[in-house]
Amino acid sequence: MESVPDRVLGSMKKRFAFAAVGLLGLSACGSDAGRTTSAAIESNAEVSPLPAIEVDDVTDDRRVALDAFVPSDRPTLIWFWAPH
Amino acid sequence: MANEFADTFDITHTLLWDQSFQSWAQLGVSLQPSSKLYDTDGALLAEWLGPFDEDDVLELIDGNQVAAAAGGAVAVDRFCRYVDRFSRAQSDAVAYPTVSDDERQRIVDDLRYAANALAQTAPSELTVLSEQLAAAVRAHSQVLLDAGLPEGLSAAEGYDDSAAALDAAVTAGITPLNDTCGVMLQPGATP
Numbered sequence: 001m002e003s004v005p006d007r008v009l010g011s012m013k014k015r016f017a018f019a020a021v022g023l024l025g026l027s028a029c030g031s032d033a034g035r036t037t038s039a040a041i042e043s044n045a046e047v048s049p050l051p052a053i054e055v056d057d058v059t060d061d062r063r064v065a066l067d068a069f070v071p072s073d074r075p076t077l078i079w080f081w082a083p084h
Numbered sequence: 085m086a087n088e089f090a091d092t093f094d095i096t097h098t099l100l101w102d103q104s105f106q107s108w109a110q111l112g113v114s115l116q117p118s119s120k121l122y123d124t125d126g127a128l129l130a131e132w133l134g135p136f137d138e139d140d141v142l143e144l145i146d147g148n149q150v151a152a153a154a155g156g157a158v159a160v161d162r163f164c165r166y167v168d169r170f171s172r173a174q175s176d177a178v179a180y181p182t183v184s185d186d187e188r189q190r191i192v193d194d195l196r197y198a199a200n201a202l203a204q205t206a207p208s209e210l211t212v213l214s215e216q217l218a219a220a221v222r223a224h225s226q227v228l229l230d231a232g233l234p235e236g237l238s239a240a241e242g243y244d245d246s247a248a249a250l251d252a253a254v255t256a257g258i259t260p261l262n263d264t265c266g267v268m269l270q271p272g273a274t275p
Contacts, residue, residue, distance in 0.1 A: 020097040023107060024089060047165055049126045051110040054197050056101040058089075062222070065201035066100065066107055068166070071126035073159065075145040080108060080118040083089045 019076045021069055023055070024083060050078075123148045163205040164265035170198035171267050180275035181235055188233040188275075195274060196225045210264065213257050220246070220253035221274070228275060237275060250274055 048067035057064040070076045089095075102108065111120065119136055121129045121144060129144050173194040180191050203211075203218035224246040231240035237247075255271045262268050 022095065022097065022099045024099065024101045047162065049122060049128060051107050052197070053102075053104075053106055053110075054193070054200065055107060056103070058099040058101050059095070059097075063196065063200060064100070064204060065166075065197055066102075068201040068204040069098070070122045071124055071162065073124060075124060075129070075148050076122045077141060078120045078122070080111075080113045080116055080120075081089075082116050 019069070019072055019074045021076060021078045023066075023078050023080050024058075121145070159205065160207055160264065163202060163207060163210070164267065166198055166202035166205055167261050167265045167267045167269075170195070170202055171269055173198045174270050174273040177273060177275050181237070185233060188228075188235075191275065192225050192228055192233065196221050207264075210260060213253075213260060217253040217257050220250040224250045224274065247274070 048070050050067040050070050052065065052067045054063045055066050056062075069078075089099075108114070113120075115133055117134060119132045121131070121141060123129050123145065129148075130140070173191070177191045177195060180188055183191070199218040199221035203214040206214035227240050227242045227246040228234070228237075231243070234240055237243055251271045251274075254269050254274070258269050258271070
């Protein structure tokens with residue numbers, strides 16, 4: 001049987017009229033697993049609906065600013081998944 | 085784990101990993117899989133729990149592409165906000181040698197965050213310059229982090245080289261970023 005990631009990601013690969021962003025978290029492990037940037041202290045609501053924090057870009061192997069993904073010149077779909 | 089996931093599902097779109105879960109908490113996501121769809125202005129168009137229908141997404145975003153001219157102006161404005169933020173982070177960094185360990189961490193985090201953000205949002209003509217600046221900030225930050233964010237900067241191995249590279253990147257950006265954003269970066273202002 002096809003898994004949920006298969007179904008969702010398969011669909012996301014078909015057409016890219018929007019920017020697709022997968023945002024993975026560490027499932028059921030609390031908040032002690034990683035360091036967060038203190039940049040989150042500064043409110044960023046007037047610039048982006050996303051938090052002003054750094055996350056790892058797995059595809060480019062670097063730290064990136066999450067809020068810099070939205071707004072964008074294309075609509076953005078963010079998909080949240082926590083691998084077990 | 086995130087890399088395994090990307091390999092397993094042959095992912096080609098942007099894949100982010102938030103080990104802290106902070107983004108989920110701030111966005112009110114507590115169940116998975118969840119999805120949120122934002123328009124070009126950042127307004128939330130829809131959100132789903134579980135699988136969603138691709139056709140629903142395409143219908144929701146129909147026509148929501150920014151026209152090239154209008155989008156360009158918005159994009160530059162957004163980029164300039166991050167340039168300004170980097171400049172303010174530079175100003176805050178003056179206090180680096182005299183503040184607590186936590187504050188030094190915050191200063192380095194803010195510089196790296198702002199540099200990454202401006203590189204991510206740079207207009208095409210400033211992409212190379214911005215990427216070079218962000219790379220120099222990341223490398224210099226790593227030198228400081230590896231040395232335990234020392235109060236005395238000479239205690240950081242490789243400090244002279246990374247600081248010089250960062251100064252060169254900042255200097256290269258002064259005129260183009262001032263022309264584009266009216267923000268003057270400061271060489272030598274980072275720790």
